[in-house]
Amino acid sequence: MVPMRRFPPLPRLIRPGSRAAPPPVATVALLVALTACSSPASDEAGGDSPAGPVEAGVTGAGIVTVIGDSIDIRTEAGGDEVLDTLANPNELGAERTFLVESVDGEWLEVLLPIRPNGSTGWVRKDEVTLTNTDYRVEIDVTAFEFTVLEGAEEVRSGVIGTGESETPTPEGRYYFTELLQPPDPEGPYGLYAFGLSGFSETLETFAGGPGQLAVHGTNDEEALGRQVSHGCIRVANEDITWMAENLPIGTPVEISA
Structure with missing residues (x-):
């Protein structure tokens, strides 16, 4: 050690987007x-494949960033059961970000930074911003x-x-x-x-x-x-x-x- x-x-x-010395x-x-x-x-575009596009006509892995100061993770699309509530920014001061796994209408299934590894949950599209990377x-x-x-x-x-x-x-x-x-x-x-x-x-x-x-x-x-x-x-x-x-x-x- x-x-x-x-x-x-x-x-x-x-x-993100800066190479200058931040605070x-x-x-x-x-x-x-x-x-x-x-x-x-379309909302359905890429919904059946991991890290598919989150908007019609867009390729690459979908990335979402939380807008508010926290976000509720649901156990299923449109459901009321909350799996977890995660703060934004995260524990290291970075904007809370998730990788999109699938899309169901106004809901996004995302890979979560929690135990056990590989855990996923659902967030609303209107609570995040969407980007993509190839x-x-x-x-x-x-x-x-x-x-x-x-x-x-x-x-x-x-x-x-x-x-x-x-x-x-x-x-x-x-x-x-x-x-x-x-x-x-x-x-x-x-x-x-x-x-x-x-x-x-x-x-x-x-x-x-x-x-x-x-x-x-x-x-x-x-x-x-x-x-x-x-x-x-x-x-x-x-x-x-x-x-x-x-x-x-x-x-x-x-x-x-």
Whole structure:
């Protein structure tokens, strides 16, 4: 585990559409709590397919951002039962964002950043704003590699580090929930860290946080191509920088073995 004393007091939350230094809103403890960021050494269009378009004639994965200061997640489209109520912004100060899985009239089924991994629920269209992205990230933990696709075209790939055998990186479908800039560009988190919507399946908590997964850079590229973390994905600093400059919050991430 990386000692917290190695870090200045405040990492930065990178806000969508801005590369300037934003006001600090997240504490070091929250950044460290991203699991394994440290380790030893028409409305119907796309409704039947995951992350399909949310409006007729629009392609790519649907991304929604919450408008109000909280949102009720329903167990079914048009239903009254509330599965959960999530605050906006989220715990790290980022706008609450979801990945769209399907559409039913004025309701959207979204992938949720809660346990268990892969949980979904329903939100109303009039409580969110809608955007789309053609990007997606595929991560193969067995081959120790990631691939970024834009539609059917591969636009970037690289080597990764993954979770150790006792704290493996869980397979599944996720999305980027926030982008953080660690205060020390030469530190173990690298230049940027994307929070993921998933959590460790072996650690209920980590460093005071909920065991959230992340994709982040590293100051030790010799660690790439190996099992080195508590579950997070590590990539080269040049790769995480490219991602930070090109991939929006809400980009789908598929992790497979």
